[in-house]
Amino acid sequence: PSSTMSTSSPEAVKKLLENMQTDLRSLSMECKKKFPPVKEAAESGIVKIKTIAARNTEVLAALKENSSEVVQPFLMGCGTKEPKITQLCLAAIQRLMTHEVVSEAAAGNIINMLWQLMENGLEELKLLQTVLVLLTTNTVVHDEILSKAIVLCFRLHFTKDTITNNTAAATVRQVVTVVFERMVAEDDRFKGIMEQPPPIQGNTNRRSVSTLRPSAKDAYMLFQDLCQLVNADAPYWLVGMTEMTRTFGLELLESVLNDFPGVFLQHQEFSFLLKERVCPLVIKLFSPNIKFRQGSSSGGGGGGGGSSATPPPVEKPYFPICMRLLRVVSVLIKHFYSLLVTECEIFLSLLVKFLDGEKPQWLRAVAVESVHRLCVHPHLLRSFCQSYDMKPHSTKVFRDIVNALGSFIQSLFITPNAGNPAAANTAGAPGSGVAGSGVPTQAAFEYRGTWIPLMNVSVQGSAKATYLEMLDKVEPPSIPEGYAMSVAFSALLDLVRGITTMIERELGREEEESHDHNPAVASVPGCQEVREEMVSACWCGLLAALSLLLDASTDETATENILKAELTMASLCGRLGLVTPRDAFITAICKASLPPHYALTVLNSNTSTYSIQGQTVQIISPSSESHQQVVAVGQPLTAQPQGTVVLTAKNIQCMRTLLNLAHCHGAVLGTSWQLVLATLQHLVWILGLKPGLGGALKPGRAAEGPSTVLTTAVMTDLPIIANVLSRLFESSQYLDDVSLHHLINALCSLSAEAMEMAYGNNKEPSLFAVAKLLETGLVNMDRIEILWRPLTGHLLEVCQHPNSRMREWGAEALTALIKAGLAYKHDPPLTHNQRVQLLLLSPLKELSNVLHADIRQKQLESVLQILQSQGDSLGPGWPLVLGVIGAIRNDQGESLIRTAFQCLQLVVTDFLPTMPCTCLQIVVDVAGSFGLQNQELNISLTSIGLLWNISDYFFQRGEAITLDLEREEAAVQKQARERGETLNRPFHPAPPFDCLWLCLYAKLGELCVDLRPAVRKSAGQTLFSTIAAHGTLLQQATWHVVVWKVLFHLLDCVRRSSTTADKEKIESGGGNILIHHSRDTAEKQWAETWVLTLAGVARIFNTKRYLLQQLGEYFFKAWEVLLDHIQSAALSKNNEVSLAALKSFQEILQIVTPVRDSDRPMDALASLGVPPVLIDPLSASGPGRPLVRSDSLVERLTRYNGADPQAPPPGEESALEDSALWWSAWNTWFRTGTDSTRPPPKHSFVPSQPFLTALVQIFPALYQHIKAGFSMDDLRKLGVILHGAVSVPISSDASPFILPSYTEAVLTSLQEAVLTALDVLQKAICVGPESLQVMYPAIFQQLLLFVEFSCKPPQYGKMETKHVANAKYNQIQLFAPAEWVALNYVPFAERSLEVVVDLYQKTACHKAVISEKVLQNIVKTLRIPLGLKYSCPSESTWQLAVSSLLKVLSIGLPVARQHSSSGKFDAMWPELAHAFEDFLFTKSTPPDNLSIQEFQKNEAIDVEVVQLISTEVLPFANFIPKDFVGQIMTMLNKGSIHSQSSSFTEAEIDVRMREEFSKVCFETLLQFSFSNKVSTPQEGYISRMALSVLLKRSQDVLHRYVEDERLSGRCPLPRQQVTEIIFVLKAISTLMDSLKKTQPENVDGGMWAQVIALYPTLVECIPCSSSEVGLALKEALGPFKDFMQPPVSRIHNGES
Secondary structure, eight states, rough: OOOOHHHHHHHHHHHHHHHHHHHHHHHHHHHHHHHHHHHHHHHHHHHHHHHHHHHOSHHHHHHTTTHHHHHHHHHEEEEEEEHHHHHHHHHHHHHHTTOOOOOOHHHHHHHHHHHHHHHHTOOOHHHHHHHHHHHOSSSSHHHHHHHHHHHHHHHHSSSSSSHHHHHHHHHHHHHHHHHHHHHHHHHHHHHSSOOOOOTTTTOHHHHOHHHHHOOHHHHHHHHHHHHHHHTOOOOOTTTTTOOOOOHHHHHHHHHHHOOOOOHHHHHHHHHHHHHIIIIHHHHHHHHHHHOOOOSSSSSSSSSEEEESSOOSOOOOOHHHHHHHHHHHHHHHHHHHHHOHHHHHHHHHHHHHHHHTTTOOOHHHHHHHHHHHHTOOOHHHHHHHHIIIIITTTSSSHHHHHHHHHHHEEEEEEESSTTTTTTHHHHHHHHHHHHHSSSOOOOOOOEHHHEEOOOOOOOTTTTTOSSSTTTTTTOSSOOTTTTTHHHHHHHHHHHHHHHHHHHHHHHHHHHHHHHSSSSSTTOOOOHHHHHHHHHHHHHHHHHHHHHHHHHBBBBBBBHHHHHHHHHHHHHHHHHTOOOHHHHHHHHHHHHHHSSTTTOOOEEEEESOEEETTTTTTOOOOOOOOOOOOOEEEEOOOOOOOOOOOEEEEHHHHHHHHHHHHHHHHHHHHHHGGHHHHHHHHHHHHHHHHHOGGGOOOOEEEEEOTTTTTOOOOHHHHHHHHHHHHHHHHHHHGGSHHHHHHHHHHHHHHHHHHHHHHHHTOOSSHHHHHHHHHHHHHHHHHHGHHHHHHHHHHHHHHHHHSSSSSSHHHEEEHHHHHHHHHHSSSSOOGGGGGGGHHHHHHHHHHHHHHGGGOOOHHHHHHHHHHHHHHHHHGGGGGGHHHHHHHHHHHGGGGHHHHHHHHHHHHOOOOOOOHHHGGGGGGHHHHHHHHHHOOSSSSSHHHHHHHEEEEEEEEHHHHHHHHHHHHHHHHHHHHHHHHHHHHHHOOTTTTTSSHHHHHHHHHHHHHHHHHSSSHHHHHHHHHHHHHHHHHHHGGGSSSHHHHIIIIIIHHHHHHHHHHHHOOOOOSSSOSSSSOOOOOOGGGGGOOHHHHHHHHHHHHHHHHHHHTHHHHHHHHHHHHHHHHHHHHHHHHHSSOOOHHHHHHHHHHHHHHHHHSSOOOOOOOOOOOOHHOOOOOOSSSSGGOOOOOOOOOOOOOOOHHHHHHHHSOOSSTTTTTTSOOOOOOOHHHHHHHHHHHHHHSOOSSSSSSSOOOOHHHHHHHHHHHHHHHHHGGOOHHHHHHHHHHHHHHHHOOOEETTTTHHHHHHHOSSSOOHHHHHHHHHHHHHHHHHSSSSSSGHHHHHHHHHHHHHHHHTTTTTTOOOOOOEETTOOOOHHHHHHTTTOOEEOHHHHHHHHHHHHHHHHHHHHHHHHHHHHHHTTTHHHHHHHHHHHHHGGGOOOSHHHHHHHHHHHHHHHHHHHHHHTGGGGTTTTTTTHHHHHHHHHHHSSSOOTTTTTTTHHHHHHHHHHHHHHHHIIIIIGGGGGGHHHHHHHHHHHHHHHHHOOOOOTTOOOHHHHHHHHHHHHHHHHHHHHHHHSTTTTOOOOOOOHHHHHHHHHHHHHHHHHHHHHHHHHHHHHOOOOOOHHHHHHHHHHHHHHHHHHHHHGGGSSOOOOOOOOOTTTTHHHTTTOSSSHHHHHHHHHHHHHHGGGOOOOOOGGGSSSHH
């Protein structure tokens, strides 16, 4: 109706009056014929109106007053029941109502009239209209009239006419609303006037409404009756109701409750109704639904009507009522929850039950809609939580709701299409169709073959229901597939959204308040608990449902919503500090980001089981068969290579959510950073993103990941993802310290896993964590101290990883951070903040412990950059930086060392003056360590140069450095005293500056024992040069340290290394470098070092002797030590060293005088400081070391010997005076000699010839100084050494140089030196006192030993040697050459023999010579070569021996005869006899190649000996022992029948028989046998006996021959037998000759008889076949003609 203004305006009033009059006229017209009373009433009505209009100014008020009368004609009109008239009247009445001119009484009349019409079924729609107008335009209708009007509408509602029916229903609804609106208006009116009356206590009587005002009372009565009606009870107030439906009643209840909640909340009476009437009613009506189970009715589906004959045992749920009940419940819960806590608990529990899978489908659908309605009210949910979940012993309603939703969703997947048989037939169809086409056409969920479409059911945040609104349906509708799922899904999302928004808003408010006000103001105590409880109650169910949906979702928007829900929950849990749920949600997102079943430990370790509704529900693990669009294929990040994995669009979507989570909610992630980052790392890996500069990720090139396949869709996303990733870590600068630590820790442990995975293979590792650590560090430079240690500590571990790529990145990150840290403008700046500077540099230092070259390379490159940019401001950081430069190791490769060395060179050239002096020592150490590295020789050598430069720097800035160091030292000492510590440092207490020098020397000393010869050489030169050049700066005490700690220490080390050096041949030194053979083993190279070192030290001893002698007694000690070193060098198993040692020996003995400076020739040698050397030219060893040729040995010796032994040689004033020093030298010489010449055990070192030569050559000079005390004992020692020296063999490769070819009789220089030494001694004895002469025999003995060498070369230990001088040996050993060649001792032995003969000639008559049996020894010695004769190594030997023997005997025999009585020569005679015997009847056979001339020459020598016997021995038989004479006779006898060797050819046979010799023997024998001079019959008997034996033997041989010849027939006899017979025949002819020559009286008669007796035997031999035998026979038979004489009378020769 229009406003009062418009109805009460004058125009409107005027119009009203006109209209009324018109109506009345029309009425009177209509009723004129049929209904006259009505007509009259109408006409009087017109008059009445006119009257009222005329009389009153307030026309409307007057009309209202008189309304009963005004209305009367129209009521009468209605009474006619004529449709036309009735309609006209009702219209007129409505007009009056509209103008509010109807009084209460009139209204009552109208209603009564309407009731009649209703009962008559007339104008039903008009009636409803009229009632409505009446009730809505004014408030005059109350109490019974009102109830009557309402009943009227109800009655019309139940007519048969649907239009009426519906209209009436609408009217009822409106009327009910009007009743309550009046009440609300009434309350408003009274609100200001007075407080509501106090509630009457104990107001339990439902009729007690006295406290209510009129409108309220109407409303109360109406509501109470509605309840009665729904409960099927009689109404109290609505009298006249005939029928009522429950559905309509419930709808009306619901609308009242929903539209006027205030009424029930403000008025206790109404609240009472609610509690006492409505709730029990609802619960009662619900009962069929509660009891009903889907399976209990045999009716299938939720359609309705069981198909079976048997009635269902339980009343079935009735859709219309059930649905309306749920609506009512929703309203009750929504508005009156606070009043109805207990009741709501029951309702909610029911709701949860209705979601049960056993309920009909439609019931579940409406229940889900109802739940959805609750879910959009977070405050309501919070109340549930507070009222139930948080109360002890109460149902956990809120949790149950969420869990029920979750279970509901799961059940839809697990039991699909329950109650929807139509869909069941095609269950797979949509899904399979989708799979085929690849792109889903409709949003849906799909899980393990169940396909559920997703419908757009409601706008976000509102619960628009479908089935709860189906008020017109009686039968349960069929629910389309996916509807329930869609609603449940919306409900979940709304639930999450509502709760999170609500809680976050509150948290935000509280934070603001705590910022604005006092920070101590805590939040409301209960709030936090409620929030936590809410989250705790719902998270499991939510997560279970959301994870499942996320997995099943095939729609991007749905997925986005699910992810958003999970994200907001995770963030909320994080804010509330609920770690488990937070991690669970994050895990879910993480899992969804990765391919299905992806093995990621972090995620799988979290439990996936949460409890829902008391039963455990497994969070459904992702199914792999989701029909998702694949957007990327990549490698999984695993330790073992696996196949590829697939990323879908959904995975990428989840990944973005994850990024979003980390970016926006990083502060609340805490420990779950780990999950997030681990997942991101894997995704980044699969997508093939690789870190670039500064740690940002870039899409890798395809080449890097051959198996990574990306679609264009994802390719365009990648840069965005990478960008977000970077921003994510950039935003870490806004995190608080704790969160930052969480982030760093997570990255570290992530990186640790990546490292773990990259072990043992060199495939591409995951660098995600390292790159992000770098990014995080770079953006948090301002608070770098907080995170520096964990950050760098971890990166250092990464740097040690075996996987090169991983390491490389670790190093990249670490060095970038350090450089950034040093370059960052800290506050205060680093120069004033030493602690931070050292903190920043320390990881750089730590990197030095990493063994990997690439890392060190990176480290050193950064050092170079730091030096170039911040070198001047390093200050206290220098030790660290130097430490880094110096931390080089040999296993690191050249390039690394080269880089480090560049840094060092930069330091030495530019920064020495700017660094603290205390660092100089470190610089020395570092430079030294570069010298010691063995990767790059040039660097080692250059660094030795640097050490020289550093020493120069010390020298130039000495004073400044001294001051600085002393100041520093004082401070250190003071500090140590305060702390009570003792300082333990090398070289202290020397002054600090001296200590610096000593460090330098010590470093060089270390380099002098480096493994590389070039380094040693260079370092040695530098060391000795610096000591020479700058040594003057050192204090006296420091010299002591230099000698003992530097020089002798160095010698010790060199000696140690040399003696243990490897003897393996070194292959050429790589590239084109050839190694000279004299340096091709480590041992040889060490030898050179030893040589240089020893020479250097010896030179310092020589040049700085004036300084050293000031050390007093220490000098003698040092002298001894030096001699010891010389000795051990001389005894070293290396020829070069040993030789050089002797050279140094000569140098310190000053046998060679250093030339004085004034007259030093300025030649190359002198400038090199090489003193002239007393070593034979043969010793020039080692390439490129020039040696001064000294004058010839003989000259030198004469110089020594000729000079007065007392006076020092010219220019030797500085020679050592102290005899102790000389004797110490002699002992060294003796020990050296003894050890070097003592035969070693098998296969050991053999000293070289030049060494031995030099050794022996030192003796004469040394002897001059010690001869005064030289004893027999010393002589013996000398002899041992000389003998040993000569015995030493030569290695076969050296022999061609030292040995003359064996045919030349030349001595080696060693042999010459030995003889010279003996010569010096012999001359000394000669001119010395008598007492010295006892040494003669010893000298003879020595010489004779040497003579023996001619036949048995000395054995050198057990060593096998090849005797080069023996032709036979050469032939034998041609194919088995020995390693060692014995010298050709023959010339030496022969020279010795000559010396012996010479010396004997001089000394034969000396007492000592006689008494020591020298002659016997000579004979004994000569017996050896004489006996060997042809077996002698050299032909000349035995020849010389014979001639020597003859010479010696010619002198010695007279002496022997002279002393025969003394018995001193008794032993000599047998020796002599043996010597003759051995020589004349040698066991050796002449060589095959001996020519006939030679043979004859040799035979002549034999003859010479026999002649000697006949002239020198036999004539003096009386002075000679008888045995001797007897032996001689036996020998001659033997000679006369000598048997020849069997190796002659026939042609030579006659010559080789030594016939000459046999003849001479025969002759001598016969001469002495048959001579008159025979002094004893015994002698004659000997010779006669011998002859008869000879003849007897001949006889036998001939007999046997004849016999054999006969037996053998045609076969020739063996060669031997033929030879034998020939020889016998020759002997016979010789005998005949001899007998003829002898005077007849000397021959025994029996002898002749024996000779003649041979004749017949000879004759028998004539028939033999051999021509040779024939010839010999002819010879033998010839002489027999002398016996062929006519027989003479026997008497003539009978006497003999």
